[in-house]
Structure formats: C-alpha cells, structure tokens
Amino acid sequence: MxxxxxxxxxxxxxxxxxxxxxxxxxxxxxxxxxxxxxxxxxxxxxxxxxxxxxxxxxxxxxxxxxxxxxxxxxxxxxxxxxxxxxxxxxxxxxxxxxxxxxxxxxxxxxxxxxxxxxxxxxxxxxxxxxxxxxxxxxxxxxxxxxxxxxxxxxxxxxxxxxxxxxxxxxxxxxxxxxxxxxxxxxxxxxxxxxxxxxxxxxxxxxxxxxxxxxxxxxxxxxxxxxAGVNSRAELAAVEHAWQQRRRAAAMADGATLIAPETVWFAYDTAIGRDVTIEPNVVFGRGVSVAGKAVIHAFSHLEGATVGEGASVGPYARLRPGAVLGKGARAGNFVEMKQAVLGAGAKANHLTYLGDAEVGAGANIGAGTITCNYDGFFKYRTKIGDGAFIGSNSALVAPVAIGAGAIVGAGSVVTRDVEAEALAVARGEQQQKSGWAGRFRERMKARKAAK
Structure with missing residues (x-):
C-alpha cells in the first residue's frame, strides 16, 4: 500500500x-x-x-x-x-x-x-x-x-x-x-x-x-x-536549461521552431501540432496556439488564444484576452488586447484592437485603431462579419459597425454604422489651383531677404 x-x-x-x-x-x-x-x-x-x-x-x-x-x-x-x-x-x-x-x-x-x-x-x-x-x-x-x-x-x-x-x-x-x-x-x-x-x-x-x-x-x-539558484547568473542558467528542454519537447510534439534557441516559452504555453514558430518569438503566460498556426518573427504573445491555421506577426503583440479565430491574421505591428478577431478576419498592418469584437471575414485596414478608453472607463467596439474598415480609421467606442459595412479611409467614426452601409467621416477635400507654387515663391523671397 x-x-x-x-x-x-x-x-x-x-x-x-x-x-x-x-x-x-x-x-x-x-x-x-x-x-x-x-x-x-x-x-x-x-x-x-x-x-x-x-x-x-x-x-x-x-x-x-x-x-x-x-x-x-x-x-x-x-x-x-x-x-x-x-x-x-x-x-x-x-x-x-x-x-x-x-x-x-x-x-x-x-x-x-x-x-x-x-x-x-x-x-x-x-x-x-x-x-x-x-x-x-x-x-x-x-x-x-x-x-x-x-x-x-x-x-x-x-x-x-x-x-x-x-x-x-x-x-x-x-x-x-x-x-x-x-x-x-x-x-x-x-x-x-x-x-x-x-x-x-x-x-x-x-x-x-x-x-x-x-x-x-x-x-x-x-x-x-x-541546479540551485543563488544569484542572477544561476537564475539565468536555470532558465536557459528549462527553455532548452521545453523547445525540444515542442519539436518532439510536432511543432517547427525555425531557430529554437531564440524562442522563449512560458511554463503553461500550449502549442498544437504543425505549428510553425519563426525566430525571436516570446510567449508570456496563458498562451494557447492551435494546430497549423504560424507565429512569425519578433512577436510577443501573452494571455492569448490563437486558432487553427491563424497567422500572427511579424512584430505583432497579442496581450491578455486576444483571440484569433480559425485562419485569422494579425500582421506586422498589430496589437490586440481583450479583442476577438473572427474566423478568416484580418488586420494585416499597424493596427490596435482593444476591447473589440471583429466578425468573421472582416478586413481591418492599416492604421486603424479602436479608441476604447476615455481616461476613466473602457468601451467596446463591435465590427460585423465581412465589414471593411478603411485605412487610418479611428473607431470611437462604444460603437458598432454592421455586417458588410464599409468605413472610408481616414474616418473618425463616433456613431453606429448599419449593415451594408458606407460611412465616411472626414473633412471635405478642397483644392486651390496654383496655390502651392505661389506659396513656395513667397517663402523663397522671404528667405532671400534675410
């Protein structure tokens, strides 16, 4: 017994x-x-x-x-x-x-x-x-x-x-x-x-x-x-040894690590089969990556869930509460926190999604941000399935963009947009013929007079 x-x-x-x-x-x-x-x-x-x-x-x-x-x-x-x-x-x-x-x-x-x-x-x-x-x-x-x-x-x-x-x-x-x-x-x-x-x-x-x-x-x-830890150097040595064993275990379980020595896992990182991890990726606590996903170079993930076949980075940051659905893409210099990117949705460049829900198949243009914080409280943004958000848009939460809607580039959206609608929220463009040339001549003359 x-x-x-x-x-x-x-x-x-x-x-x-x-x-x-x-x-x-x-x-x-x-x-x-x-x-x-x-x-x-x-x-x-x-x-x-x-x-x-x-x-x-x-x-x-x-x-x-x-x-x-x-x-x-x-x-x-x-x-x-x-x-x-x-x-x-x-x-x-x-x-x-x-x-x-x-x-x-x-x-x-x-x-x-x-x-x-x-x-x-x-x-x-x-x-x-x-x-x-x-x-x-x-x-x-x-x-x-x-x-x-x-x-x-x-x-x-x-x-x-x-x-x-x-x-x-x-x-x-x-x-x-x-x-x-x-x-x-x-x-x-x-x-x-x-x-x-x-x-x-x-x-x-x-x-x-x-x-x-x-x-x-x-x-x-x-x-x-x-191995005992009595100094910072010994702490680093034990960390190194732990990481070496974890990398070996990940590869033995079916993940591809392009440059294993540059990938850093947390104690609870879960990696699925046929996941590819490129160089210089850091996993903080609470990350789960499903099979066939790709984590591109120089990405940092913590408290995030990455769905099957999804793509992260390069240079992406997924913070706690970030969720990528099947086949979703969070590309270079994209940051997510408490945000869901639905199946097949993509935010390929230079985007911040905070306190947001992005529907399946939606496209988030470069430079888009969800303005989720007013200095005191957080608010949510909801973007429907198949919506298209033009580049350099600011979505001021709380706000909802309907399914299939289009937001024109450079818009600051402060009110809900109905499904299949076009929303454009920017100043009217004006043109003054010849103005630029006359301006340069004046400036040259002023500079020459000094």
Missing part, C-alpha cells in the same frame, strides 16, 4: 547574492516563481500536506503560497538545514507517512524523481532515509556522499568537514531527501552543531541512523534537475 506523502520545502534564506528586494524563491522561471514550480510538481503526488519553511521576507513567501492552501512554518533564526526542517514539526503533527524534503531554490525537480525517492524509501531493504545525489561537472563545495555499489550510504560529509580523500568523491548531496515521518523528527532531535559552521545539518540524520544500525540509500539524478 502506498504511504501518504508530505513535503517540506525550505525557503528561509532570502538569498543576499540575488541583490533583490524580492525573495529569492519568488524570482520567476518561465513566467512562474521558482517556488511555485516546485509546489506544482509536488501537487502531482497528491500530498496530504505541504509545508514551506519561511524566514527572511517571510510575508512575501506566505502571500505567494497562501492562495494554494500551502502551510508555512517560520524559522526565525537560520541555524542550518536540520534546524529549518524541525520548524515544520508542528505543521506535520499527527502525520504518519513519507516526507519529502525539498528546497525552494532548487525548482526543477521532476515528479518522477520525487516518486523514485519515495519508491526507494519503501523498497524491501527499508532504508532509514533516501538521499538524492548527483554528479556535477564541478563538484566544488557540495557535500559528498560515500556509497557502496548497491547505493547504501557509508558516509555523508559536508565539504567543509571532508578529508582530501572524501573531497575526491564526485557523488554529491543535492540536499533533497525522503524520510518516514516517524523517523525524521526523532533523528533531528539528536543532531548537534559541532562542525565548522556551528549549524545543525540535515544530512547528519543519515549517520545517526547508521549508528543505530539502519542504513540509508542514495539514488542519482542528472545535475540539471537539482
């Missing part, structure tokens, strides 16, 4: 190397705070409880996780990882199951790896703890894991306290662990701080269990999965 699962996520240190007023674990990767990446992964395991241990800037972290129903526990003094985990004891009172110990600044641990740790904990040899290890290109100052061929841990040691022979080991401790709740806090109560930093180290529970005759086990994962 599968044991119930709880997660303790350590997020007490603010991260001074980030040099930021924002807590380290709230800096985004692919448009989502790194802590919320981790919580989302944990949620796939259907945990009975999740506890985030806070410390510096605790109010920021608490505000971020409160909408998710995640509990928090305060570590008022940062006295080491063992001490941090102890702060979650009250929040886990009465819980009898397996506990995952994770780090808020190690955001990309997969649910599969978490499940592998729990499965190893429940294996026949019943290890006291399970440690997640990895082999980085540069082991640096990571704590080392000394294990036998079967993955049973002989010794774990912090780099500061390791001998030269132990520092030569390449298997490093990620800090992530799985422990039975009934063992965890009993072992932590025995951890001391007689070490170079004077801190209470979580890994010490491994050797305490060993002293009781209970072995622990290590399983390994790729280094990229346990």
């Amino acid at each position: 599968t044991e119930p699962v709880a997660a303790i996520i350590l997020a007490a240190g603010k991260g001074t190397r980030m040099k930021s007023d924002l807590h380290k674990v709230l800096h985004p990767i692919a448009g989502r705070p790194m802590l919320l990446h981790l919580i989302a992964a944990v949620d796939t395991l259907a945990p009975a409880r999740t506890v985030v241990v806070t410390g510096a800037a605790s109010a920021q972290v608490e505000a971020a996780v409160a909408p998710l129903g995640v509990a928090t526990a305060l570590q008022a003094e940062q006295l080491g990882t063992g001490h941090a985990v102890q702060q979650a004891q009250n929040a886990l009172a009465g819980f009898d199951g397996d506990v995952l110990i994770l780090y808020g600044d190690v955001p990309l641990v997969s649910p599969e790896t978490m499940r592998a740790m729990l499965d190893r904990l429940q294996s026949d040899d019943a290890p006291a703890t399970v440690v997640l290890g990895f082999r980085p290109a540069d082991p640096g100052a990571y704590g080392r894991v000394i294990a036998d061929r079967d993955g049973r841990i002989v010794k774990m040691v912090e780099f500061k306290d390791a001998s030269p022979e132990e520092r030569a080991e390449t298997l490093c401790n990620s800090g992530l662990m799985a422990v039975r709740a009934r063992d965890l806090f009993a072992l932590l109560a025995r951890v001391g701080n007689e070490n170079a930093a004077g801190e209470y180290y979580l890994p010490d529970i491994v050797m305490l269990a060993a002293a009781d005759g209970r072995a622990s086990a290590v399983i390994e994962t790729d280094a990229h999965e346990v």
Whole structure:
C-alpha cells in the first residue's frame, strides 16, 4: 500500500547574492516563481500536506503560497538545514507517512524523481532515509556522499568537514531527501552543531541512523534537475536549461521552431501540432496556439488564444484576452488586447484592437485603431462579419459597425454604422489651383531677404 506523502520545502534564506528586494524563491522561471514550480510538481503526488519553511521576507513567501492552501512554518533564526526542517514539526503533527524534503531554490525537480525517492524509501531493504545525489561537472563545495555499489550510504560529509580523500568523491548531496515521518523528527532531535559552521545539518540524520544500525540509500539524478539558484547568473542558467528542454519537447510534439534557441516559452504555453514558430518569438503566460498556426518573427504573445491555421506577426503583440479565430491574421505591428478577431478576419498592418469584437471575414485596414478608453472607463467596439474598415480609421467606442459595412479611409467614426452601409467621416477635400507654387515663391523671397 502506498504511504501518504508530505513535503517540506525550505525557503528561509532570502538569498543576499540575488541583490533583490524580492525573495529569492519568488524570482520567476518561465513566467512562474521558482517556488511555485516546485509546489506544482509536488501537487502531482497528491500530498496530504505541504509545508514551506519561511524566514527572511517571510510575508512575501506566505502571500505567494497562501492562495494554494500551502502551510508555512517560520524559522526565525537560520541555524542550518536540520534546524529549518524541525520548524515544520508542528505543521506535520499527527502525520504518519513519507516526507519529502525539498528546497525552494532548487525548482526543477521532476515528479518522477520525487516518486523514485519515495519508491526507494519503501523498497524491501527499508532504508532509514533516501538521499538524492548527483554528479556535477564541478563538484566544488557540495557535500559528498560515500556509497557502496548497491547505493547504501557509508558516509555523508559536508565539504567543509571532508578529508582530501572524501573531497575526491564526485557523488554529491543535492540536499533533497525522503524520510518516514516517524523517523525524521526523532533523528533531528539528536543532531548537534559541532562542525565548522556551528549549524545543525540535515544530512547528519543519515549517520545517526547508521549508528543505530539502519542504513540509508542514495539514488542519482542528472545535475540539471537539482541546479540551485543563488544569484542572477544561476537564475539565468536555470532558465536557459528549462527553455532548452521545453523547445525540444515542442519539436518532439510536432511543432517547427525555425531557430529554437531564440524562442522563449512560458511554463503553461500550449502549442498544437504543425505549428510553425519563426525566430525571436516570446510567449508570456496563458498562451494557447492551435494546430497549423504560424507565429512569425519578433512577436510577443501573452494571455492569448490563437486558432487553427491563424497567422500572427511579424512584430505583432497579442496581450491578455486576444483571440484569433480559425485562419485569422494579425500582421506586422498589430496589437490586440481583450479583442476577438473572427474566423478568416484580418488586420494585416499597424493596427490596435482593444476591447473589440471583429466578425468573421472582416478586413481591418492599416492604421486603424479602436479608441476604447476615455481616461476613466473602457468601451467596446463591435465590427460585423465581412465589414471593411478603411485605412487610418479611428473607431470611437462604444460603437458598432454592421455586417458588410464599409468605413472610408481616414474616418473618425463616433456613431453606429448599419449593415451594408458606407460611412465616411472626414473633412471635405478642397483644392486651390496654383496655390502651392505661389506659396513656395513667397517663402523663397522671404528667405532671400534675410
């Protein structure tokens, strides 16, 4: 029978190397705070409880996780990882199951790896703890894991306290662990701080269990999965690694990326089959692109829905609430917000559509804008099926253009236009023969006289 699962996520240190007023674990990767990446992964395991241990800037972290129903526990003094985990004891009172110990600044641990740790904990040899290890290109100052061929841990040691022979080991401790709740806090109560930093180290529970005759086990994962973020440079590196994997996944699922390294996805971007994405496209949060659509170069999309076979850009900006119907086209330097472009409708050039509904097959001429804001309130524009809006028109909302109507170029439309009508709203053109020539002669004479 599968044991119930709880997660303790350590997020007490603010991260001074980030040099930021924002807590380290709230800096985004692919448009989502790194802590919320981790919580989302944990949620796939259907945990009975999740506890985030806070410390510096605790109010920021608490505000971020409160909408998710995640509990928090305060570590008022940062006295080491063992001490941090102890702060979650009250929040886990009465819980009898397996506990995952994770780090808020190690955001990309997969649910599969978490499940592998729990499965190893429940294996026949019943290890006291399970440690997640990895082999980085540069082991640096990571704590080392000394294990036998079967993955049973002989010794774990912090780099500061390791001998030269132990520092030569390449298997490093990620800090992530799985422990039975009934063992965890009993072992932590025995951890001391007689070490170079004077801190209470979580890994010490491994050797305490060993002293009781209970072995622990290590399983390994790729280094990229346990990459931590302590600086802006490391944040960028983790973002880069995330994007590389997401681009590969998009192409494996049937999308064409002309220059993959220039496309940036958000954590929730949904891309259909046979979509083509040209270079230098950025997806913000909340974008869905249906099959056979084309996203041309240098376009930015956020909170937008792109229908099947639609075309976006180049140099288009789709803001939240933008919807393109099947086969619709939003072309170069077109911006949309809270606007629907119906099936087959097109706005090919230099257009702003805000708070608008454009019917199927309508044509929006270059330079058209929907004037949706009066400085205080927003208003909607409705353009009927098959309507034609001439270039450089301003549609002053609230206003409705009927199906099949034509608005003459350069018009400022302030009243509704009935279906199939022609609306022209501009000053009458006048012509004064010879005026231009006489004007130039006068100006030349005036300039010569100076």
